Amino acid sequence: MAKHNETSFTHKFYGSVMPKIYGIGASVVILGAMFKIxxxxxxxxxxxxxxxxxxxxxxxxxxxxxxxxxxxxRVYPELADESTPMASPKARAAVQTSGDQTAQKLDKMLEDANIGSDLIDNLGKGLRNLADSTQKMGTVADAALATNEYAENVKVASKTLVDINQSYSKTAAALSEMSNASHEAKEYRDQVVSVTQNLSALNAVYEMELQDANSHVKVLNKFYSNVTAAMEGLNEAGKETETFKAELAKLNKNVSSLNSIYGGMLTAMKG
Structure with a gap:
């Protein structure tokens, strides 16, 4: 079963491929952080x-x-503890004997190398000094990091100041344009006032002309009224002329009749 697990795809993938994925993924993460920083x-x-x-x-x-x-x-019996099934009394005795022999050999090696308690104390002091130096180096690294952050902040502040200067320049230009626009607006206002005055004068002239036109219209209306009355009088005169003509025709007819009568009477008197 263990052999099958060792040859399975999952075991091969996590044993051979995943370590490479870990390395490549870590490099991608570091690159992303570097781009961001x-x-x-x-x-x-x-x-x-x-x-x-x-x-x-x-x-x-x-x-x-x-x-x-x-x-x-199984390989190093001295690693076995009492709870391990392999730790039989003989094995424990062998481990103890082996441990004693190892300690004796180590003591002999230290004695041959002239390594005593003083040297070990100095080694301990050196390690402590190394630990202190490492801690100080960490503090220096923190200070360097803080300096880098300060430099980044100064860089950002400088960029912000440049943006503020650009904004101020744009604002000044806009204010100048607004001032020019105000001057032009004043000139436009003066022109509008002048045009308004001219329009007022034109309105006055137009009103006078309108009054004169109204007077002329009234005179013309009166004239047309008189002409109409005259035409009506002419119509009445025409009617009376027709009547006079008819009466005159009757008179002529009566005169002719009388002339005939008088002629007959004269003829009768002569005869």
Missing amino acids: LDWPFASLMIGVGLSTEAVIFFLSAFEPKSQEVDWS
């Missing part, structure tokens, strides 16, 4: 790709099979 182009894209890669790696690592622990007590 240095504020390079496509920084947001790179940090997104890096975090996505890390999330995929963590997702795959969740399914990594548990590796089988090796019982090293």
Whole structure:
């Protein structure tokens, strides 16, 4: 069963491929962080790709099979404890004897190398000094990091000041244009006032002309009224002329009749 697990695809994948994926994914994450820290182009894209890669790696690592622990007590019996089945009394005795022999050999090697307690104390002091130096180096590294952050902040502040200067220049230009526009607006207002005055004068002239036109219209209306009355009088005169003509025709007819009568009477008187 163990041999089958060792030759399975999952074991091969997590044993051979996943370590490479870990390394490649870590490099992608570091590149994304570097792009973001240095504020390079496509920084947001790179940090997104890096975090996505890390999330995929963590997702795959969740399914990594548990590796089988090796019982090293089979090779090194001294590693076996009392709860281990292999730790028989003989094995424990052999381990104890082997441990004593190892300690004796170690003491002899230290004695031959002239390594005493003073040297070991000096070694301990040196290690403590090394630890202190390492801590101080960490403090220096923190200070360097803080300096880098300060430099980045100064850089950002400088960029902000440049943007503010540009904005101030644009604002000054806009104010200048507004001032020019105000001057032009004043000239436009003066022109509008002049046009308004001219229109007022034209309105006055037009009103006078309108009054004169109204007077002429009234005179013409009166004239037309008189002409109409005259035409009506002519019509009446025409009617009376017709009547006079008819009466005159009757009179002529009567005169003719009288002439005939008088002629007959004269003829009768002569005869």
